[in-house]
Amino acid sequence: MKLLKFVLFIFATTSFSNYAQENKRIYLEGDVVKLPVTLIDDWPFIDGEINGVKGHWMFDTGNSKAFSIHSKKVIGVKSKIVGSGFVASGQKYEVLEYPLIDKIKVGTNVYSSLENVKGNNFDFLEQISSTVIGQMGFDYFEGYDMKIDYLRYELTFYKQKEDIENWNDIKNHKNYITSLPYFTRKLDNHPMIKIQHKGTDLLITFDTAGGKGSFSIEDSYYEKLKNEGDIENFHDEPSTLYNWYNIKIDERLTVNLYGIDKEDYSPAHKPLGITEKNTLTLDHSFLSQYITIWDTKNKVIHVLEKK
Numbered sequence: 001m002k003l004l005k006f007v008l009f010i011f012a013t014t015s016f017s018n019y020a021q022e023n024k025r026i027y028l029e030g031d032v033v034k035l036p037v038t039l040i041d042d043w044p045f046i047d048g049e050i051n052g053v054k055g056h057w058m059f060d061t062g063n064s065k066a067f068s069i070h071s072k073k074v075i076g077v078k079s080k081i082v083g084s085g086f087v088a089s090g091q092k093y094e095v096l097e098y099p100l101i102d103k104i105k106v107g108t109n110v111y112s113s114l115e116n117v118k119g120n121n122f123d124f125l126e127q128i129s130s131t132v133i134g135q136m137g138f139d140y141f142e143g144y145d146m147k148i149d150y151l152r153y154e155l156t157f158y159k160q161k162e163d164i165e166n167w168n169d170i171k172n173h174k175n176y177i178t179s180l181p182y183f184t185r186k187l188d189n190h191p192m193i194k195i196q197h198k199g200t201d202l203l204i205t206f207d208t209a210g211g212k213g214s215f216s217i218e219d220s221y222y223e224k225l226k227n228e229g230d231i232e233n234f235h236d237e238p239s240t241l242y243n244w245y246n247i248k249i250d251e252r253l254t255v256n257l258y259g260i261d262k263e264d265y266s267p268a269h270k271p272l273g274i275t276e277k278n279t280l281t282l283d284h285s286f287l288s289q290y291i292t293i294w295d296t297k298n299k300v301i302h303v304l305e306k307k
Contacts, residue, residue, distance in 0.1 A: 024142045027066055027111065033157040035107045039150065040129050042211045042284035046155075048133060049105035050074055055133035057106060058125060059155070060209035061294075062268075063137030064189045067104060069119030070134040071096055085120060093120050106136065135209070138189035146294045148208070148287055151306050160297045167295055167302060175291070175305040178252035182206075182299050185273035191294070191301060192274075195249060198224070203276040204249070206283075206294075206301065213260040213283035215244065216269075221278055222262075234259045247280070253303055257285045 038045045038056065045056035053073045071079070083095040101114045125132040144157040145166055158166050170176060182191040191206045200221050207213075225231040225244070234241035240263075245256045260283075269279070293302040 024139055025066065026143050027106075027109070027140050028144050028157050028159070031159045033109075033144070035155045035157075037150070037153045037155055039153065042288075043128055043209055044150075044155075045129060045132070046136060047105075047107055048136075049103065050133050051077065051102050053133060055131040056129060057134060057136040058128075058132055058209055060135045060207075061138050061189055062207045062209060063135045064139060064187060065118055065135075065137045066139040066142070067114075067117055068122075068135045068137065069096075069098065069101070069117055070122040070125070070132055071119050072121065072123070073133045074098065074101070074119065077101065079119070082118070095120050106140070141296075145296060147291065148294070149291045150288050151291065165298070167293065167298075167300075170293070170302050173304060175307050177290070177303045177305060178250055180249065180253075180301045180303065182301055184299070187272060188296075190272050191299070193249075197247060198230075200278055201276065203274065203279045205272075205274075205279065205281045207281055208283065208287065210281055210283040211261065212241075212285040213257055213281050214263050214266070215242075215260055215280040216263040216266055217278040217280075244280075255282075255286060255289070257282075260285055 035046055037059065038047070044059040046059055048055065048057045050069060050073050055073065057067075077098055078100070079096040079098045081094050082097040084092050085095055096119045098117045098119060099115060101117045102112065104111045104114055104117075119134065122132060122134060125135075141157045144159055147156040147158070149156065160166065170179065180193055182193050184190055184192060193204045195202050195204060202217075222231065230245050232243050232245075233239070234243055240261055241259045242262055243256070243258045244260060246254060247257065248254045260280075266274075266279070269275075290306055291304040293304070295302065
């Protein structure tokens with residue numbers, strides 16, 4: 001459990017480095033694009049290659065970049081140091097820029113002669129899968145909405161159009177539950193909503209590569225929920241993993257979460273502009289129970305039954 005907790009913390013902070021935002025490129029083609037997903041424990045991976053080296057991309061919406069390359073997989077390719085990042089333990093790592101990557105594959109999609117691709121050492125991800133070649137992030141589906149469907153093990157991307165809304169009829173879908181308007185602060189790839197939970201303000205964020213999920217709340221709030229039976233240990237033995245029941249997101253959606261990590265402090269909060277004392281990140285424990293559609297054009301997450 002210590003290993004998974006350590007990795008979870010890293011995911012929350014890997015995306016924040018001191019290099020400038022480059023112009024965004026459109027990677028997807030067509031009105032609808034599907035990508036098969038492999039789940040390894042609680043993390044989504046997609047088949048891919050870098051310059052002929054086969055492996056898997058971790059799909060992490062918490063990473064704003066389209067691609068962040070595992071530097072060990074591109075030995076001999078020219079690069080330069082352009083910044084630094086940090087992990088929760090306080091260790092820093094170098095952020096590299098590769099002036100030219102000959103070929104990147106995502107599933108059957110092939111991209112040639114990619115310029116100025118960022119990367120760093122992702123050794124810590126090898127503790128989840130030794131085949132990891134890096135991360136795919138939020139900018140990979142720039143210009144598209146995204147559906148996460150772990151029942152069918154696939155991501156589906158829908159092209160956004162100026163004169164057509166993709167989800168006007170979503171409420172008529174037979175498996176529709178609710179729609180959650182969200183906001184962002186410093187980074188567009190971190191959706192947030194606010195709810196009132198049992199008289200306490202709770203900030204909720206969404207991510208795809210933070211394990212089962214996590215929360216950081218005040219002691220008094222935690223003790224209240226534990227005494228009422230809403231929070232209980234995930235394991236028989238003591239750990240930082242808990243189940244949290246009966247979280248009323250809105251009038252149509254109440255969720256139960258399992259095995260989520262209780263953090264005393266998240267180093268990701270400051271870069272995200274989070275000042276709230278009570279926060280909850282919905283990740284695999286939530287995403288594995290529902291089908292979600294991320295309408296990034298209108299900043300709404302639609303939630304469907306997992307059918």
